Structures are given as structure tokens and as C-alpha cells.
Amino acid sequence: MRTFFPPQAQILVVLLLSLLVPLTKPFTVIVSDSSNQSALVDGPQSGFTMNRDGARTDAREQEAVYDIMRATGNDWATDIPDVCRGRWHGIECMPDKDNVYHVVSLSFGALSDDTAFPTCDPTKSYISKSIMKLPHLRTLFFYRCFSYNPQPIPAFLGQLSPTLQTLVLRENGHVGFIPTELGNLTRLKVLDLHKNNLNGSIPVSLGRLAELRSLDLSRNTLTGSIFSLSFPVLNVLDLSQNLLVGSIPSTLGSCHSLIKIDFSRNRLSGSIPESIGSLKELILMDLSYNRLSKPLPTSIRNLNALQALILKGNPMGSATLSSEEFDGMRSLMILILSYTNLHGPIPESLGRLTNLRVIHLDGNQLNGSIPTNFKDLKNLGELRLNDNQLTGPVPFGREMVWKMRRKLKLHSNPGLCYDANSGFEDGLDSTFDSGIGLCNTPEPGSARTVQHLSATDGGTMPSKTDKSSAALHKASVFLRLLQQTAAIASTLIFIST
Numbered sequence: 001m002r003t004f005f006p007p008q009a010q011i012l013v014v015l016l017l018s019l020l021v022p023l024t025k026p027f028t029v030i031v032s033d034s035s036n037q038s039a040l041v042d043g044p045q046s047g048f049t050m051n052r053d054g055a056r057t058d059a060r061e062q063e064a065v066y067d068i069m070r071a072t073g074n075d076w077a078t079d080i081p082d083v084c085r086g087r088w089h090g091i092e093c094m095p096d097k098d099n100v101y102h103v104v105s106l107s108f109g110a111l112s113d114d115t116a117f118p119t120c121d122p123t124k125s126y127i128s129k130s131i132m133k134l135p136h137l138r139t140l141f142f143y144r145c146f147s148y149n150p151q152p153i154p155a156f157l158g159q160l161s162p163t164l165q166t167l168v169l170r171e172n173g174h175v176g177f178i179p180t181e182l183g184n185l186t187r188l189k190v191l192d193l194h195k196n197n198l199n200g201s202i203p204v205s206l207g208r209l210a211e212l213r214s215l216d217l218s219r220n221t222l223t224g225s226i227f228s229l230s231f232p233v234l235n236v237l238d239l240s241q242n243l244l245v246g247s248i249p250s251t252l253g254s255c256h257s258l259i260k261i262d263f264s265r266n267r268l269s270g271s272i273p274e275s276i277g278s279l280k281e282l283i284l285m286d287l288s289y290n291r292l293s294k295p296l297p298t299s300i301r302n303l304n305a306l307q308a309l310i311l312k313g314n315p316m317g318s319a320t321l322s323s324e325e326f327d328g329m330r331s332l333m334i335l336i337l338s339y340t341n342l343h344g345p346i347p348e349s350l351g352r353l354t355n356l357r358v359i360h361l362d363g364n365q366l367n368g369s370i371p372t373n374f375k376d377l378k379n380l381g382e383l384r385l386n387d388n389q390l391t392g393p394v395p396f397g398r399e400m401v402w403k404m405r406r407k408l409k410l411h412s413n414p415g416l417c418y419d420a421n422s423g424f425e426d427g428l429d430s431t432f433d434s435g436i437g438l439c440n441t442p443e444p445g446s447a448r449t450v451q452h453l454s455a456t457d458g459g460t461m462p463s464k465t466d467k468s469s470a471a472l473h474k475a476s477v478f479l480r481l482l483q484q485t486a487a488i489a490s491t492l493i494f495i496s497t
């Protein structure tokens with residue numbers, strides 16, 4: 001349940017990645033660099049009917065497609081005399097110079113009403129070995145196909161055509177190991193094995209996939225550690241929700257094209273490598289719910305494209321944040337450091353990152369007062385500072401309080417209060433207990449103290465509310481990213497061009 005992108009958006013991303021790859025250059029001649037096998041002429045499918053009389057699908061491939069369709073319970077397809085003319089969603093063909101059509105893409109699974117690929121009969125489907133008779137295949141996409149007939153990912157997929165660029169086996173209920181042989185698909189750009197029941201470790205052979213743009217192995221039960229990574233053009237690396245142990249390899253810093261790293265919900269330990277600072281394109285880093293136990297590397301301040309940093313639920317070695325912490329992270333919009341064992345004051349540098357929209361520092365041992373420059377965070381829509389030891393007056397008034405409303409959480413900070421003339425109270429929804437009380441008017445020369453706590457004994461919010469809103473929150477954080485910057489969406493579209 002814990003992925004940063006809501007499922008629809010993930011699927012959309014997969015679609016963009018997998019479908020746009022063959023579609024972005026519709027009228028070019030693809031010249032194979034190894035053989036003349038795949039000297040296909042790219043063209044729109046409609047060109048087939050009008051001026052390509054006599055064109056027909058390669059007979060061997062046609063038989064292979066029948067086999068593959070039968071193996072997924074789609075026997076209807078065997079009545080189609082020419083599969084490339086069948087034009088169902090989920091098959092794409094391209095002609096070669098002799099006007100023979102070759103299958104370049106096969107997709108299965110009902111993604112949405114708009115993308116109705118043939119569905120599989122989930123009780124008896126399997127991947128037919130005949131798939132190896134499609135030497136021009138670029139995209140293979142199976143979604144929710146084998147759920148009730150659990151089976152390993154067949155090793156023969158590793159012998160698929162070297163033209164294969166996209167292999168998606170999402171939510172198929174696959175069991176067992178990731179076949180080492182997949183490392184032979186050295187032209188792959190997209191490998192997506194999200195949400196299966198794969199176990200064992202990530203095969204080192206996948207390190208040979210040097211052209212990968214997106215690697216998603218999330219939501220399996222993979223064990224072992226993350227091998228030394230060297231993916232020069234990798235944009236998306238999602239290993240979240242597995243059982244991975246060991247430390248984050250410092251070679252991660254050599255994957256210079258990374259835009260998104262999600263290692264959340266594993267058992268990774270040690271530190272975030274200093275090399276992370278060289279990932280200049282990085283927009284999103286989610287390492288939440290691991291066992292990382294060292295303070296943040298100083299190099300993290302070099303991540304000036306980073307928009308979301310999520311480290312919630314790591315012990316992070318009882319760190320105090322330096323006063324320059326986060327300086328340089330100009331693009332930061334979302335900072336989630338809840339329950340990371342932070343001590344000492346909230347650094348003032350945070351208040352200078354005026355793109356910030358979401359700050360969660362709850363459940364730490366932060367003390368001192370909220371930096372006064374937090375009032376300059378005009379984009380802030382969500383602030384959680386509850387369950388700390390913060391003291392003194394809240395430095396913002398009506399407007400910010402009103403804007404954040406219930407997304408402002410300050411309770412369980414025994415020394416935190418608001419000034420009578422700050423407008424803080426006016427900004428509050430009358431039914432909402434902020435959990436903090438009015439500050440004493442300071443005596444000349446004396447420190448401010450809290451006059452009283454709110455009626456509900458510190459105003460602790462019921463934690464049930466927190467939990468039930470957590471899932472919604474994930475989606476809303478993501479939507480905010482999309483709406484307010486469109487950066488992730490556009491970069492992901494960009495990936496496939």
C-alpha cells in the first residue's frame with residue numbers, strides 16, 4: 001500500500017513508458033545494428049489497409065500469436081485470418097521492406113476502460129513458449145494475467161529477441177526467483193515486475209541492462225542486498241516494499257540520470273551514501289521505513305532538483321540538524337522526516353526553502369522554537385510538528401493557519417503556544433483544537449512561557465484520524481506534485497522520447 005504514486009498514476013507511467021517507446025518516431029526506418037532481421041519500416045497501422053494491398057503477416061509469427069492468444073484464454077483470436085489486420089488493442093505490427101508485417105508489441109490485461117487489451121483467463125493462463133518465434137518483438141506487457149495460476153517467470157523470456165525494449169509483468173502473481181536469464185535482454189529500457197510474489201535476491205545479471213530507463217521490482221518479497229549499480233541512463237529505480245537488507249550501494253551515485261529513487265519499506269541499514277549528492281536530476285527520493293541509522297550526508301544539500309525527500313521511519317542515529325541543513329535544496333516541496341529520531345532545533349535554513357509545500361517533522365525530539373522565517377513559507381499547505389519538545393510562540397498568524405487548517409499539527413509540544421495578537425486563533429476552524437494554548441504576555445526581560453494548555457490535556461489528536469488520512473495523504477501529495485509543477489509527469493513523458 002505504500003507507493004508514492006497512486007496505482008492509476010503508476011499504470012499511466014508504465015503505459016507512457018511502454019507505449020510511447022515504439023510510437024514516438026512513427027515514420028523512420030529502423031535499421032538493426034546486428035542483423036537485417038528487424039529492418040522494419042515504422043508506419044501508422046492505418047497505412048496497412050489502403051495502399052499495402054497484398055501485405056500480410058509473417059506466417060510463422062501469425063501461428064505464434066495464435067499460440068500465445070490460446071495460452072491466455074483468448075481463443076477467439078485464432079479465427080482472425082490475419083492477426084496484424086485484426087487490429088485489436090494490444091497487438092502492434094510493422095512492415096518490412098518486402099511488405100511483410102511483423103509483430104512488435106503484445107499487451108494483455110484490462111488496465112482501464114480506455115485501454116482494453118485482451119484480458120487473460122487468470123485461472124489457466126500461461127506465457128506460451130511460442131513468444132520466442134516473434135523476432136521483432138519490442139514490447140511485451142502482461143497485467144494481472146496469471147494471478148490464480150501462480151507460476152515463475154519463464155527463463156526462456158531471457159532468449160527473447162534482442163530487439164525487446166519493454167518487459168512488463170505487473171501484478172501477475174509470479175512466484176519464485178527473477179530468472180538470471182533476463183540479464184540477457186541487454187536492449188531493455190523498461191523492466192517492470194511490480195507486485196508479484198517474487199523471492200530470492202535481485203540477480204546481479206540485471207546489472208548488464210545498461211540501457212534501462214526504468215526498473216521497477218517493487219512489492220515483491222525480494223531478499224539479499226542491492227548489487228553494485230551502474231545504469232547510466234536509468235531514470236526510475238523502484239525497489240520499494242521488499243525485504244532487502246544491507247546498505248545502499250555508493251555506486252548509486254554513478255546512476256546520473258536518476259529522477260526517482262524509491263527504496264521505501266525494506267530493511268536497508270547503514271547510511272545514505274555521500275555519492276548521492278551527484279544525482280543532479282533527482283526529483284524524488286523515498287527511503288522511508290528502513291533501518292537507516294546514520295545522519296544525512298552533507299552532500300544531500302547538492303540535490304537542487306530534488307522536490308520530495310521522504311525518510312520517515314528510520315532511526316537516523318539521533319541526529320541534530322545543522323543550521324545549514326537543506327541549504328541548496330532549492331526545489332524542495334515535500335520534506336517528510338517524521339519519526340527519524342531528530343534532536344535539537346529546527347534549522348532556520350528550512351524557512352528559506354520557499355517552495356516547500358509539505359513539512360512533516362512530527363514524532364521527533366526537536367526542541368527550541370519554530371524558526372521565525374517559517375512565516376515566509378507562502379506555499380506551505382501542510383505542517384506537522386506534533387509530538388516534539390518545541391517551545392515558544394508559533395511564528396505565523398491567521399492567513400497561514402487558515403490556509404493549512406487541519407493540516408497544521410502542533411499538538412503534544414508542551415511548550416508551544418501562540419501570541420494573543422498574532423491572529424493565530426482567528427485562523428482556526430472553530431471546531432478544531434490546535435492543541436496549543438495562549439502564550440503569557442512576556443514580562444520585560446523574561447522568557448515567554450505557556451499560560452495554559454488546551455482543555456483536552458495537551459490537545460492530543462486521536463491517532464486514528466492520522467492513520468485513516470495517511471493513504472489519502474499519499475495521493476494528495478502526489479497530486480500536488482503533478483498539479484503545481486507537472487514536473488514528474490513531464491519528465492516521465494520525456495523519458496520515453
Ligand SMILES: *[C@@H]1O[C@H](CO)[C@@H](O)[C@H](O)[C@H]1NC(C)=O
Pocket residue numbers: 034035036037
Ligand atoms: C541479411 O539477410 C540475408 C538474406 O537472409 C543474408 O544473406 C545476409 O547475410 C543478412 N545480413 C546480415 C548483416 O545479417
Ligand SMILES: *[C@@H]1O[C@H](CO)[C@@H](O)[C@H](O)[C@H]1NC(C)=O
Pocket residue numbers: 175176177199200
Ligand atoms: C520462493 O518461493 C517459492 C515458491 O513460492 C518457494 O518454493 C521457495 O522455497 C521460496 N524460496 C525462498 C528462498 O524463499
Ligand SMILES: *[C@@H]1O[C@H](CO)[C@@H](O)[C@H](O)[C@H]1NC(C)=O
Pocket residue numbers: 158159180181182183184205
Ligand atoms: C543467458 O543468460 C544465462 C545466465 O545468465 C547464460 O548462462 C546464457 O549463456 C545466456 N544466453 C545467451 C544466449 O546469451
Ligand SMILES: *[C@@H]1O[C@H](CO)[C@@H](O)[C@H](O)[C@H]1NC(C)=O
Pocket residue numbers: 343344345367368
Ligand atoms: C535541546 O536538546 C538538546 C539535547 O538534545 C539540549 O542540549 C539543548 O540544550 C536543548 N535546547 C533547548 C533550547 O532546549
